[in-house]
Amino acid sequence: xxxxxAESASPPSVELEAIRxxxxxxxxxxxxxxxxxxxxxxxxxxxxxxxxxxxxxVLSGVVRADEGVIRIAGRPVRLAKPRDAWAAGxxxxxxxxxxxxxxxxxxxxxxxxxxxxxxxxLPFDQVRSxxxxxxxxxxxxxxxxxxxxxxxxxxxxxxxxxxxxxxxxRVLVLDEPTSVLAPQEVEEFFSVLRGLASEGRTVLLILHKxxxxxxxxxxxxxxxxxxxxHSGVSDTMDSGSLAxxxxxxxxxxxxxxxxxxxxxxxxxLEGVSARGSKGEMALRDVHLTVRRGEIVxxxxxDGNGQRELALILAGAESPEFGTVHLPDTxxxxxxxxxxxxxVPDFDLTQNVALALTEAPRYRQGALLRWGRLRxxxxxxxxxxxxxxxxxxxxxxxxxxxxxxxxxVGRELMRSQNLLIARNPTRGLDVAAGRFVKDExxxxxxxxxxxxxxxxxxxxxxxxxxxxxxxxxDRIFVLRRGRLLAVPxxxxxxxxxxxxxxxxxxxxxx
Amino acid sequence: MAELALLTSFLAxxxxxxxxxxxxxxxxxxxxxxxxINIGLEGSLIAGALGGALGALAWSSAFGGILTGAAxxxxxxxxxxxxxxxxxxxxxxxxxxITMGGLGVTGAVYQARFGLTGTxxxxxxxxxxxxxxxxxxxxxxxxxFDQAPTAYFAVVMGIxxxxxxxxxxxxxxxxxxxxxxxxxxxxxxxxxxTRFWATVFGGLMAGIAGAHLALDSGTFIxxxxxxxxxxxxxxxxxxxxxxxxVVVAAIFFGGAxxxxxSMQALGWDVPHQFFLALPYLLTLAALAGWxxxxxxxxxxxxxxxxxxx
Numbered sequence: 001x002x003x004x005x006a007e008s009a010s011p012p013s014v015e016l017e018a019i020r021x022x023x024x025x026x027x028x029x030x031x032x033x034x035x036x037x038x039x040x041x042x043x044x045x046x047x048x049x050x051x052x053x054x055x056x057x058v059l060s061g062v063v064r065a066d067e068g069v070i071r072i073a074g075r076p077v078r079l080a081k082p083r084d085a086w087a088a089g090x091x092x093x094x095x096x097x098x099x100x101x102x103x104x105x106x107x108x109x110x111x112x113x114x115x116x117x118x119x120x121x122l123p124f125d126q127v128r129s130x131x132x133x134x135x136x137x138x139x140x141x142x143x144x145x146x147x148x149x150x151x152x153x154x155x156x157x158x159x160x161x162x163x164x165x166x167x168x169x170r171v172l173v174l175d176e177p178t179s180v181l182a183p184q185e186v187e188e189f190f191s192v193l194r195g196l197a198s199e200g201r202t203v204l205l206i207l208h209k210x211x212x213x214x215x216x217x218x219x220x221x222x223x224x225x226x227x228x229x230h231s232g233v234s235d236t237m238d239s240g241s242l243a244x245x246x247x248x249x250x251x252x253x254x255x256x257x258x259x260x261x262x263x264x265x266x267x268x269l270e271g272v273s274a275r276g277s278k279g280e281m282a283l284r285d286v287h288l289t290v291r292r293g294e295i296v297x298x299x300x301x302d303g304n305g306q307r308e309l310a311l312i313l314a315g316a317e318s319p320e321f322g323t324v325h326l327p328d329t330x331x332x333x334x335x336x337x338x339x340x341x342x343v344p345d346f347d348l349t350q351n352v353a354l355a356l357t358e359a360p361r362y363r364q365g366a367l368l369r370w371g372r373l374r375x376x377x378x379x380x381x382x383x384x385x386x387x388x389x390x391x392x393x394x395x396x397x398x399x400x401x402x403x404x405x406x407x408v409g410r411e412l413m414r415s416q417n418l419l420i421a422r423n424p425t426r427g428l429d430v431a432a433g434r435f436v437k438d439e440x441x442x443x444x445x446x447x448x449x450x451x452x453x454x455x456x457x458x459x460x461x462x463x464x465x466x467x468x469x470x471x472x473d474r475i476f477v478l479r480r481g482r483l484l485a486v487p488x489x490x491x492x493x494x495x496x497x498x499x500x501x502x503x504x505x506x507x508x509x
Numbered sequence: 510m511a512e513l514a515l516l517t518s519f520l521a522x523x524x525x526x527x528x529x530x531x532x533x534x535x536x537x538x539x540x541x542x543x544x545x546i547n548i549g550l551e552g553s554l555i556a557g558a559l560g561g562a563l564g565a566l567a568w569s570s571a572f573g574g575i576l577t578g579a580a581x582x583x584x585x586x587x588x589x590x591x592x593x594x595x596x597x598x599x600x601x602x603x604x605x606x607i608t609m610g611g612l613g614v615t616g617a618v619y620q621a622r623f624g625l626t627g628t629x630x631x632x633x634x635x636x637x638x639x640x641x642x643x644x645x646x647x648x649x650x651x652x653x654f655d656q657a658p659t660a661y662f663a664v665v666m667g668i669x670x671x672x673x674x675x676x677x678x679x680x681x682x683x684x685x686x687x688x689x690x691x692x693x694x695x696x697x698x699x700x701x702x703t704r705f706w707a708t709v710f711g712g713l714m715a716g717i718a719g720a721h722l723a724l725d726s727g728t729f730i731x732x733x734x735x736x737x738x739x740x741x742x743x744x745x746x747x748x749x750x751x752x753x754x755v756v757v758a759a760i761f762f763g764g765a766x767x768x769x770x771s772m773q774a775l776g777w778d779v780p781h782q783f784f785l786a787l788p789y790l791l792t793l794a795a796l797a798g799w800x801x802x803x804x805x806x807x808x809x810x811x812x813x814x815x816x817x818x
Contacts, residue, residue: 060695082695082697086697092695094695098689098692098695100685100689101688101807102688102689102804102807103684103688107681108696111681111682111685111692111693112685112693112696112697113678113697116677116678118679119677119678119679120677120678120679121676121678122676122681163696
């Protein structure tokens with residue numbers, strides 16, 4: 001789909017010219033030019049803070065550009081709100097999913113589309129049949145009558161995409177769509193995207209993983225510091241050159257995992273079964289031990305008992321059956337940074353303080369020692385490279401990568417025993433993800449405690465197979481509530497990936 | 510026979526006392542479904558009562574009073590909506606101010622117009638309209654089918670609003686705004702516009718409720734809304750934000766007030782406060798999830814947009 005003849009004949013379906021956007025003193029977009037053509041899959045890549053999400057916001061009417069021109073199919077348009085973007089034929093699949101949890105799939109798909117006169121009817125039959133047709137066409141299937149809050153993250157994303165496709169956009173914009181999918185699902189998903197492009201649509205997507213970018217994109221535009229540093233056909237790039245373009249320097253190959261020397265036993269789960277939020281058996285007869293100094297990886301697609309396992313390991317819930325032995329303190333890195341880990345409107349010191357209110361060092365009677373907390377936060381920011389001018393900024397003002405660094409650092413302060421991490425690098429760019437992974441590895445290997453204690457144990461529960469393979473000393477797969485051990489000699493993408501999705505969607509169980 | 514007559518009058522009184530609650534609660538259901546809780550309902554109600562009285566006098570017609578009451582109630586809600594939707598102020602605090610202001614201003618207007626002693630107003634009556642044939646049904650007929658026009662209006666509105674909320678595209682949009690304004694906006698729904706008009710509609714219905722109150726009692730008395738705006742908030746909860754159940758819940762609350770009169774007639778020695786408290790206990794039970802599932806719209810009372818970037 002890199003037909004240069006077509007490019008010169010018809011105007012680009014999306015054309016951005018000298019787009020500028022400032023947020024206070026921060027220049028997010030510094031004169032960005034972008035051209036995308038119908039029939040192509042166009043990847044927008046770059047580090048966190050490079051301006052990708054802002055640029056997508058400009059295209060979807062969520063963010064208003066200060067300067068610049070947007071042309072759709074050659075015509076200048078003004079995109080002041082999401083309605084304008086819909087009207088211009090731009091459909092946006094957001095990274096933070098934008099479905100109404102209490103409505104059904106069908107209602108979410110129909111929301112905002114007026115098909116009846118004055119909106120005085122709700123043509124559910126019509127919506128249902130079009131949704132069925134779309135599902136068949138794209139292979140994205142989902143039960144239309146189920147309430148969205150009962151769906152897993154991966155299923156919600158399918159709904160989100162179907163909802164956007166329902167409006168038949170000319171330009172499809174997707175912000176990190178693969179972050180919640182299993183490897184096998186990613187390949188299927190990419191073929192869906194290619195199919196959509198071959199129908200004459202433009203598919204613009206933000207991606208972080210270099211191999212995915214090279215696998216799906218016809219063209220790649222690289223952003224760095226709010227500017228386009230490169231735009232070209234993906235065939236001419238390899239992973240090394242792309243990484244250099246994104247980061248602006250060569251990335252050091254990461255250290256191969258050092259064999260661990262497991263220490264004392266920290267966690268023992270025996271025959272643990274637990275119910276999920278809907279009363280179903282979410283965990284069935286789970287056995288697991290974790291020792292000091294090792295990283296245990298639990299791969300699996302979200303919604304297979306991940307949440308329940310994490311809650312039990314964090315000591316937040318008790319199982320229905322079985323026995324649980326945990327250390328007295330546990331650090332917990334939740335899947336949702338802004339929803340669960342941090343209070344968005346609190347400043348960084350306050351967010352750090354949330355985890356340390358029990359620590360005698362930071363208390364004086366019932367009072368907190370804010371001075372110590374502030375300097376501890378500053379030290380933490382220094383140690384973990386949290387990019388923020390002062391500890392007084394609000395958590396929501398940080399980029400995703402910096403938020404995660406703050407959470408990791410805070411949870412390390414909370415516990416030197418055990419750290420539970422759910423999808424720790426989801427949504428992070430290469431460098432930030434690398435950093436978080438290195439932190440987890442480093443702390444599990446060295447004696448992290450100030451008094452020279454034994455290193456802590458780490459459990460990584462993740463739907464990102466690469467993350468699990470790269471980090472873990474031992475690997476398990478959690479599928480349909482059962483924890484399956486992966487033998488040492490079968491630690492391959494193919495084997496573990498197949499275990500993750502085997503019988504997925506099988507209604508018999 | 511005497512018991513039957515008592516039952517008939519009890520049912521009729523339940524409906525009659527339930528009507529203003531139903532009207533106000535139906536309007537509030539719509540605004541709460543859009544995510545706006547209007548504690549200022551009492552303000553709209555009392556303003557509607559005064560507006561209804563003045564309008565009925567000016568036009569020499571009960572119907573004119575209802576229309577004026579509706580307009581005045583809506584106007585009060587416009588002020589409320591301008592603050593909470595336009596300026597994103599806190600809904601609870603603003604609503605409280607509107608209620609206090611409404612009670613104060615109506616008192617002042619009334620005194621300015623009719624003097625401190627207050628000659629008792631005599632308003633054109635809101636006469637009941639019997640439904641042909643149906644009103645002859647024993648016991649139920651007089652209770653349900655020999656009521657003021659506003660009572661029939663409340664029932665019709667209950668059905669219309671149920672259809673509107675759950676069977677139309679704008680109803681879906683409105684509910685989405687109350688559940689998740691961000692998602693609604695991303696889908697292209699006009700969040701503020703929806704919230705504004707839903708709130709104004711709520712005020713309009715409360716205004717009609719107030720006008721009904723004045724015309725039904727034939728006069729205006731300062732503070733005559735008597736907390737019905739707050740009771741209506743409880744009715745919405747007990748009715749689980751569903752217009753049909755809201756009408757039922759309103760009549761139930763009306764029945765609790767009516768019961769005290771029946772008790773007196775029967776000479777029973779039960780403190781009437783017990784019956785007045787009963788609906789509130791049930792409302793608490795509904796909130797606690799003991800009486801079916803009562804879940805408020807997720808974004809109820811949340812200002813939007815939360816942060817402007």
